[in-house]
Amino acid sequence: MAASTVETPVGRVKPSRLIDLEQHKDERGCISVAESEWTAGFPIRRVYFLHDLTDGTSRGGHAHRELEQVFIAAHGGFTIQVDDGHQQAEYRLDTPGTALYVGPMVWRDLSDFTPGGVCLVLASHHYDEADYYREYEDFLRDSRRQA
Template identity: 45%
Template sequence: MALSDCRIIDLPKITDVRGNLTFIEGGRHIPFDIRRVYYLYDVPGGASRGGHGHKALWQLMVAISGSFDVLLDDGTEKKAFTLNRPFEGLVICPMIWRELDNFSSGSVCMVMASEVYDEADYFRDYAGFMENVRTSA
């Protein structure tokens, strides 16, 4: 996979005078079935999250509230995304290093994943990630 496979997608948005509603259906709105959902919140100002990559996992990242930046790196190029709309999501494919920072106060980052948690799927250090990128090219 490459950075070009990662992209912002528009999610369904139903507007009503009582408030808006957005929903996500795995395999329909995103290119994978959802096996796990988790969210980050109460991230202190100036803190960073992420700092890892996945071998096989697909993810959809959404700023449910507030905003934050996502830096993606496929070992060849890097691209930054700002997430700040709950009706947009960032599709992140396997073999992409990700870092999250610049969390606004009260922000919530929700992530939908294609698989349950598996530590063996992680690249925890950038050098190991880059070595795998070089040997699989």
Template identity: 45%
Template sequence: MQVIKYAFQQHGDSRGQLVALEEMKDIPFTIKRVYYMYDTGEGVRRGYHAHKSLEQILICIHGSCKIMLDSGFEKKVVSLEKPYEGLYISNNMWREMYDFSSDAVLLVLASELYDESDYIRDYEEFLKMVERGELDTNESNESR
């Protein structure tokens, strides 16, 4: 499994830092939805799903958290702790977000509007779909 982390260009001086993100330039898809998570309680895990079509970039713009990615073949844990770093999550990738610092703000840029039918929320069903070849996982698409 290939983990893709982006280091976005920072612009700054004595006044502070700025990061500008442009779709199809800094972000590899058209951004159709933006949301963020904050005030996540200690010990809480979020996510527990995959998407059939949707792609995402996750940026912990404040604080830190960890993301567990699971392709159905391999699992990897990625730490997000810099406001200028983004984690690309392809479609058909199971994800769980956890170990949020008390001040964490996790920003998500999504390639599609919210659509409940795009979610795979049952892990066992996700694994069965991968096994049956119903999901095009990154195991067969490492070129991104």
């Protein structure tokens, strides 16, 4: 399976980047490792996962003011579109050995989940509704001011 495809680079406000996770494989199987600052580049304060998603579901549809996240396709796959207010990129994550870092001030949309897929998310902060941009127009206005 392909780890990812990148259609357009992203990164004027804050970059998004693929991360190759440390993997150990033998006859028993494979273990993929994500370790706080070494893998994510930030202390991990919150971990959550998306699962049991219904067909056609999309998630995300927001940006964060300060939160940093790492997305991992723990099982199956999904597509994530990122937008920094200037450029967009699309990634297909479908192997647990590759993760995607998404920094603050990057709009994200997740879609095309495979049946039974699980998206694992590592986050730099605890949940804080005040950190969210829920309206794309508000995000665009502020992201372009910062450029």
